[in-house]
Amino acid sequence: MHPGQPxxxxxxPPPGYWPRQAPPPSAQQLQGRTLxxxxxxxxxxxxxxxxxxxxxxxxxxxxAWPRRRVVAPEPYLGPPSxxxxxxxxxxxxxxxxxxxxxxxxxxxxxxxxRVPVLSRSVVAVLFxxxxxxxxxxxxxxxxYVLLIQGRDSALSRSVVAxxxxxxxxxxxLASTLALLPAGLSLWWLLVARQAxxxxxxDDPPRPVWQVLVGVLVPVANLPLxxxxxxxxxxxVLGRSRDARPKPSRQVLGWxxxxxxxxxxxxxxxxxxxxxxxxxxADSVVLVxxxxxxxxxxxxxxxxxxxxxxxxxxxxxVRDVREMRVLKVKGAPEPELRTSRPxxxxx
Numbered sequence: 001m002h003p004g005q006p007x008x009x010x011x012x013p014p015p016g017y018w019p020r021q022a023p024p025p026s027a028q029q030l031q032g033r034t035l036x037x038x039x040x041x042x043x044x045x046x047x048x049x050x051x052x053x054x055x056x057x058x059x060x061x062x063x064a065w066p067r068r069r070v071v072a073p074e075p076y077l078g079p080p081s082x083x084x085x086x087x088x089x090x091x092x093x094x095x096x097x098x099x100x101x102x103x104x105x106x107x108x109x110x111x112x113x114r115v116p117v118l119s120r121s122v123v124a125v126l127f128x129x130x131x132x133x134x135x136x137x138x139x140x141x142x143x144y145v146l147l148i149q150g151r152d153s154a155l156s157r158s159v160v161a162x163x164x165x166x167x168x169x170x171x172x173l174a175s176t177l178a179l180l181p182a183g184l185s186l187w188w189l190l191v192a193r194q195a196x197x198x199x200x201x202d203d204p205p206r207p208v209w210q211v212l213v214g215v216l217v218p219v220a221n222l223p224l225x226x227x228x229x230x231x232x233x234x235x236v237l238g239r240s241r242d243a244r245p246k247p248s249r250q251v252l253g254w255x256x257x258x259x260x261x262x263x264x265x266x267x268x269x270x271x272x273x274x275x276x277x278x279x280x281a282d283s284v285v286l287v288x289x290x291x292x293x294x295x296x297x298x299x300x301x302x303x304x305x306x307x308x309x310x311x312x313x314x315x316x317v318r319d320v321r322e323m324r325v326l327k328v329k330g331a332p333e334p335e336l337r338t339s340r341p342x343x344x345x346x
Contacts, residue, residue, distance in 0.1 A: 133294045136167075138170075144285060185301055186216075218262070
């Protein structure tokens with residue numbers, strides 16, 4: 001006989017049978033029985049829910065999703081072709097202001113068309129030069145302050161070396177780059193004179209060589225610059241040719257900055273030929289004043305260029321929207337078809 005339950009229909013315990021002894025309960029089982037015997041602290045329907053801390057995420061195995069079909073690029077067969085001209089699309093023309101027609105005199109670039117583009121470049125270069133000239137003037141003022149401090153106390157070697165390098169770099173850049181705004185301003189002046197003459201229908205009041213002499217030649221350009229710019233303003237404003245030009249306050253202010261800059265430039269060059277210490281200190285002040293006058297002249301020149309360009313070629317968005325093409329003169333005749341294709345739609 002094996003230990004276990006007694007056979008059915010036999011008294012307990014049968015002969016030769018002994019019951020199996022159950023193992024003693026473990027500590028965990030005893031703790032569970034003790035907790036089960038305690039009363040329920042909460043009602044059954046209010047028992048706190050204990051959510052599992054594990055989260056099962058099902059993902060498809062590799063290769064379950066079908067792969068995308070790679071479409072081979074088709075060879076280029078050229079532009080689309082139609083059996084008849086399509087009845088949709090935009091007209092075959094380009095809108096420009098003013099309208100230019102290829103093959104005619106209007107296809108050439110006129111001076112009035114160059115003025116807006118050239119004026120933007122001139123104004124940007126003049127303002128950049130004004131900033132550079134102001135920096136050069138600040139370097140000269142700093143050097144003069146160090147000269148005053150050096151009269152009573154010793155100066156730091158590194159500070160003096162940095163000041164000398166700053167003065168040399170700023171002065172060299174300002175002197176070299178001054179040719180760029182001067183050349184662009186002279187180019188704009190010649191183009192604006194011709195554009196104003198084309199608008200008024202009269203010839204310029206003076207030839208080009210007199211304009212160059214009145215702007216570039218020293219001493220002669222001091223009084224003649226006012227005449228050249230005053231005549232340009234007179235033509236830009238559309239005044240009568242027989243009337244005498246009367247410069248505005250803006251032009252007179254520009255001429256004053258022009259005179260001041262040239263006078264300070266000549267005095268500072270002449271003053272550098274002196275060898276005494278006081279003359280060298282005075283030359284620093286003169287150079288600083290020359291740089292400041294050059295910056296002021298650049299700003300005033302930019303304002304004059306912007307005003308004259310706006311008067312010559314005003315760009316108003318409302319005027320552009322209201323413009324319409326009513327008639328085109330001098331354009332070549334379009335090529336007409338001699339016969340109509342059989343499948344062409346009317």
